Amino acid sequence: METKLKLPRSCRIILKNMRPHELLAAQEIFTRMRAANPKYPGLSTTYRSMEILVKEGFVQSVDLGDGEKLYELVDPGEHHHHLVCNHCGTQIHMDECAIEDLREYLIETYGFHVTVHRLEMFGACEVCLKKKF
Ligand SMILES: [Zn+2]
Numbered sequence: 001m002e003t004k005l006k007l008p009r010s011c012r013i014i015l016k017n018m019r020p021h022e023l024l025a026a027q028e029i030f031t032r033m034r035a036a037n038p039k040y041p042g043l044s045t046t047y048r049s050m051e052i053l054v055k056e057g058f059v060q061s062v063d064l065g066d067g068e069k070l071y072e073l074v075d076p077g078e079h080h081h082h083l084v085c086n087h088c089g090t091q092i093h094m095d096e097c098a099i100e101d102l103r104e105y106l107i108e109t110y111g112f113h114v115t116v117h118r119l120e121m122f123g124a125c126e127v128c129l130k131k132k133f
């Protein structure tokens with residue numbers, strides 16, 4: 001909470017207007033901020049604010065494979081991964097990071113310490129599997 005107060009105003013406005021489990025591009029966030037507050041600064045401020053929010057752990061950036069960076073609200077310092085259906089586009093938010101065991105395996109096997117990782121998985125969701133696509 002204390003760190004939240006130190007965030008620039010533009011960041012705090014964004015946090016207030018994002019909802020959990022929404023994956024939004026910077027452009028969409030900017031459009032929403034402008035709608036809520038006509039005096040909200042420009043798109044470049046939005047990009048900068050998102051970088052700050054990611055760095056401070058309030059937001060995670062997600063790449064679902066189409067090259068566009070998406071942003072999502074998370075509990076401070078937390079992150080999670082997504083299962084994306086190639087057929088209907090459904091995005092399943094996993095409850096938590098699924099690869100803690102892999103980190104230990106990599107340290108033990110390769111002496112490699114992971115500081116940043118990305119993991120989104122693509123496939124078929126339950127509904128599409130039942131429909132056989
Ligand atoms: Zn599906």
Ligand SMILES: [Zn+2]
Binds near residue numbers: 021080081
């Ligand atoms: Zn998510």
Ligand SMILES: [Zn+2]
Binds near residue numbers: 081096097098099117
């Ligand atoms: Zn993770």
